[in-house]
Amino acid sequence: MTVHDTRLAGGRVFLHGSGLEDVDLLINDGLVSGIVSRDSDAQAREVVQLDGKLVLPGAIDPHVHLGKDIRVPKDPDDARLETASAAAGGITSMLVYLMSGEPYETVVPGAQAVMEADSYVDFGFHICVGTDDHVHDIPAYMREFGISSFKFFMNFKGEEGAYLGLPGNDDGYMYDVLGMAADNGAMINPHPENIELVWKLKNRPIDESRGPLSAWNQSRPSFVEAEAVQRVAYMAQITGASVYAVHTSSRLALEAMERQRRSYENLFIETCTQYLTLTTDADCGTYGKVNPPIRERDDLEALWVALAEGKVDTVGSDHNARHRSFKEKDVWSASAGFPGTGGVLPLTLSEGLRRGVPLERLVDATSTRSAKLFGMYPQKGTIRVGSDADLAVVDLDGSYVINAATQHSGADYTPWEGTEVPLSIVHTIVRGQFALRDGQLAETTTGRYLRREHSGAVALAAAEHEGEPS
Numbered sequence: 255m256t257v258h259d260t261r262l263a264g265g266r267v268f269l270h271g272s273g274l275e276d277v278d279l280l281i282n283d284g285l286v287s288g289i290v291s292r293d294s295d296a297q298a299r300e301v302v303q304l305d306g307k308l309v310l311p312g313a314i315d316p317h318v319h320l321g322k323d324i325r326v327p328k329d330p331d332d333a334r335l336e337t338a339s340a341a342a343g344g345i346t347s348m349l350v351y352l353m354s355g356e357p358y359e360t361v362v363p364g365a366q367a368v369m370e371a372d373s374y375v376d377f378g379f380h381i382c383v384g385t386d387d388h389v390h391d392i393p394a395y396m397r398e399f400g401i402s403s404f405k406f407f408m409n410f411k412g413e414e415g416a417y418l419g420l421p422g423n424d425d426g427y428m429y430d431v432l433g434m435a436a437d438n439g440a441m442i443n444p445h446p447e448n449i450e451l452v453w454k455l456k457n458r459p460i461d462e463s464r465g466p467l468s469a470w471n472q473s474r475p476s477f478v479e480a481e482a483v484q485r486v487a488y489m490a491q492i493t494g495a496s497v498y499a500v501h502t503s504s505r506l507a508l509e510a511m512e513r514q515r516r517s518y519e520n521l522f523i524e525t526c527t528q529y530l531t532l533t534t535d536a537d538c539g540t541y542g543k544v545n546p547p548i549r550e551r552d553d554l555e556a557l558w559v560a561l562a563e564g565k566v567d568t569v570g571s572d573h574n575a576r577h578r579s580f581k582e583k584d585v586w587s588a589s590a591g592f593p594g595t596g597g598v599l600p601l602t603l604s605e606g607l608r609r610g611v612p613l614e615r616l617v618d619a620t621s622t623r624s625a626k627l628f629g630m631y632p633q634k635g636t637i638r639v640g641s642d643a644d645l646a647v648v649d650l651d652g653s654y655v656i657n658a659a660t661q662h663s664g665a666d667y668t669p670w671e672g673t674e675v676p677l678s679i680v681h682t683i684v685r686g687q688f689a690l691r692d693g694q695l696a697e698t699t700t701g702r703y704l705r706r707e708h709s710g711a712v713a714l715a716a717a718e719h720e721g722e723p724s
């Protein structure tokens with residue numbers, strides 16, 4: 255008789271198709287090796303009692319930036335501290351953006367080595383394309399590195415991308431990028447903002463009496479985002495590309511995508527925890543400065559409706575470990591972006607359940623859908639025999655307070671400082687190993703690089719082919 259490595263006993267396990275089930279999970283060699291009844295006599299070297307806690311597919315953060323200058327992870331801390339933040343929040347895999355003006359064959363191996371040396375979670379990369387050579391090399395990046403999703407900054411016109419070493423681009427460049435993605439089964443993740451509108455609006459008077467986040471939102475209103483989303487979604491249809499709108503923040507942007515979806519289906523929507531939980535009234539000051547800006551209450555409500563209806567595909571963080579010293583300035587001088595990967599699952603799950611959003615939708619948005627869209631399913635994103643044993647064990651009777659210490663990030667602050675979360679992440683298990691156990695991070699890290707053959711429509715078709723477990 256097989257003796258399994260681990261038996262997770264007494265949990266309520268989320269299984270696709272049937273929801274929460276009172277079953278035990280068996281893990282062997284990093285994989286789910288059995289889903290058995292409570293009275294099964296299956297043997298394991300270690301039995302962990304879960305006492306009715308929830309066992310969910312490990313969360314996947316599809317949107318992370320690492321590195322103190324956010325372009326590329328370079329220092330050991332970039333990997334260790336920021337993936338610790340993720341693991342403490344139930345994340346088991348993350349997709350990290352690499353941003354460079356150099357050819358990526360000179361960038362990817364170093365970033366991969368830094369991450370593999372000390373990452374708590376599994377990780378893959380998105381590549382940010384900005385030069386003609388990058389576009390030409392998309393097939394090579396897919397083949398050599400298993401990277402199948404590519405970011406493109408629609409707002410990098412003129413000198414706007416110089417801080418990342420990227421030249422200015424235009425809609426003709428976007429057309430080439432989308433065409434190359436369509437031809438190769440890749441997906442494009444555009445940063446959708448119309449920078450010409452931002453430039454124009456800079457000189458408009460702004461009412462600063464409602465605080466810094468309102469002022470920042472007034473300077474980049476949501477139609478700036480919506481116009482860009484609509485344009486790239488339209489061009490996706492023309493070129494046949496899959497397009498994934500990152501960090502969707504507003505009702506107008508949602509509506510723009512919905513309009514385009516009526517005639518073309520390969521359009522996908524990501525939002526981020528901050529747009530689901532913070533508004534311009536939040537008291538986090540310039541710590542909450544980000545692009546696109548934190549919006550109004552009406553936008554937040556629209557995002558929750560769309561998430562509940564399945565119109566929002568994924569929730570990510572846009573995690574950015576920008577140190578607090580870059581944030582403690584007035585709103586016009588402070589850096590944009592903040593750390594958030596640790597909050598994706600706890601905040602989305604707790605607020606979603608409070609609002610009556612079905613657990614199935616919340617699991618899909620925080621795990622399964624990202625796995626399917628980015629070519630990781632069914633290795634990731636589901637609990638079934640043969641899948642990686644990537645699990646988040648959640649105590650719905652627990653609670654904790656978000657602060658810089660519970661977030662572990664090198665950034666040393668969080669916009670959610672002082673927020674009470676009415677649940678807790680007890681264990682985070684990555685391929686059968688405890689990255690977080692009883693709320694404590696492990697000493698050793700085991701994160702591995704994830705190759706992803708295709709993303710977008712081609713990856714979804716492959717995921718459908720896998721079917722659902724019976």
Ligand SMILES: [Zn+2]
Pocket residue numbers: 317319572
């Ligand atoms: Zn980002």
